Amino acid sequence: MSTPTDPSTGLERLLEAELTAEPVFLMARAASTGSSAANRRLAELDLKVRHYSVLALACGEEQLTQRELSQFLVLDPSQIVAILDDLERRGAVERRTDPRDRRSKIIAPTEPGRELYARARALVETSTAESLSPLSPGEREELSRLLRKVAF
Amino acid sequence: MSTPTDPSTGLERLLEAELTAEPVFLMARAASTGSSAANRRLAELDLKVRHYSVLALACGEEQLTQRELSQFLVLDPSQIVAILDDLERRGAVERRTDPRDRRSKIIAPTEPGRELYARARALVETSTAESLSPLSPGEREELSRLLRKVAF
DNA sequence: CGCTATTCGTTGAAAATGTCAATGGTTAAG
DNA sequence: CTTAACCATTGACATTTTCAACGAATAGCG
Numbered sequence: 001m002s003t004p005t006d007p008s009t010g011l012e013r014l015l016e017a018e019l020t021a022e023p024v025f026l027m028a029r030a031a032s033t034g035s036s037a038a039n040r041r042l043a044e045l046d047l048k049v050r051h052y053s054v055l056a057l058a059c060g061e062e063q064l065t066q067r068e069l070s071q072f073l074v075l076d077p078s079q080i081v082a083i084l085d086d087l088e089r090r091g092a093v094e095r096r097t098d099p100r101d102r103r104s105k106i107i108a109p110t111e112p113g114r115e116l117y118a119r120a121r122a123l124v125e126t127s128t129a130e131s132l133s134p135l136s137p138g139e140r141e142e143l144s145r146l147l148r149k150v151a152f
Numbered sequence: 153m154s155t156p157t158d159p160s161t162g163l164e165r166l167l168e169a170e171l172t173a174e175p176v177f178l179m180a181r182a183a184s185t186g187s188s189a190a191n192r193r194l195a196e197l198d199l200k201v202r203h204y205s206v207l208a209l210a211c212g213e214e215q216l217t218q219r220e221l222s223q224f225l226v227l228d229p230s231q232i233v234a235i236l237d238d239l240e241r242r243g244a245v246e247r248r249t250d251p252r253d254r255r256s257k258i259i260a261p262t263e264p265g266r267e268l269y270a271r272a273r274a275l276v277e278t279s280t281a282e283s284l285s286p287l288s289p290g291e292r293e294e295l296s297r298l299l300r301k302v303a304f
Numbered sequence: 305c306g307c308t309a310t311t312c313g314t315t316g317a318a319a320a321t322g323t324c325a326a327t328g329g330t331t332a333a334g
Numbered sequence: 335c336t337t338a339a340c341c342a343t344t345g346a347c348a349t350t351t352t353c354a355a356c357g358a359a360t361a362g363c364g
Contacts, residue, residue: 011224013214024280026299029226029304030299031184053171060169062165064166075321103331104341105342128176134301144175150295152167229313254358256311256359
């Protein structure tokens with residue numbers, strides 16, 4: 001059975017196409033199917049991967065400004081504004097003017113925000129497990145390790 | 153020196169963030185930086201990765217219809233139309249009604265199209281080498297192998 | 305054979321995302 | 335204290351995505 005999540009195309013004869021050897025293509029395809037799967041799960045919480053990412057960073061150890069979120073997530077500052085408007089309207093995060101530089105705003109999670117993150121994280125875990133199911137545990141670790149090296 | 157291609161953010165303190173452990177995020181970031189790098193190179197030929205992908209498949213062994221391109225590239229049929237309009241206008245490919253099913257059209261490369269593909273391919277190779285430079289040759293192979301398993 | 309349902313490429317519109325310039329408030333450098 | 339730079343924000347615009355609808359062609363079935 002083929003769900004919209006299923007990367008299978010029924011075009012097995014194309015697995016030898018030259019394009020299949022191109023990492024750019026493979027990355028794009030894997031990222032595309034992976035994040036639509038995650039988005040489908042997160043829809044239950046009315047979140048998308050982009051919101052989840054911001055929320056995750058907000059819930060982390062580091063105090064981050066919008067500029068830093070923008071750089072780390074490779075999103076235009078104006079997009080961060082939009083995402084934060086959503087999250088703040090839902091009461092998941094707060095913008096606090098950085099006392100050491102009143103131009104910047106530090107993004108802090110609220111208590112409900114942390115709970116939302118916990119639930120979202122569980123959903124993402126599920127989605128990830130599903131997306132990476134063709135890999136062994138060792139392979140998943142290796143994939144993460146390699147991706148981390150190229151992603152930063 | 154940090155070029156727009158460079159994935160480095162100068163936010164090393166975030167490398168331990170929980171988000172960094174999420175494959176969804178890593179994939180998205182790697183795919184994003186990877187394909188913008190490739191797009192930057194391909195701009196020289198007035199191509200984007202999406203055009204390159206279609207052209208590559210057209211130049212392959214298999215006779216593919218637009219529907220098949222759409223499925224394999226995970227793009228809406230209407231997007232394939234747009235890409236083909238571009239490529240056909242440039243004389244790189246042709247649409248030929250499939251004699252066995254006159255609803256479908258098979259995409260065939262022209263001779264200039266093949267030459268264009270060859271040049272584009274070289275550019276993509278360069279971009280890939282650059283993007284994957286933090287990896288050893290063995291690691292690059294392994295990354296491709298793992299991506300192929302999750303991408304299909 | 306005819307009728308109906310389905311598929312294909314195409315068009316067009318709407319939503320989401322990406323990109324970029326300009327602004328007010330704030331800080332840094334001199 | 336003045337000038338330049340930086341931050342978040344806004345608004346405009348381009349690109350990409352998503353979806354419904356259409357004519358042409360095929361497939362299934364009576």
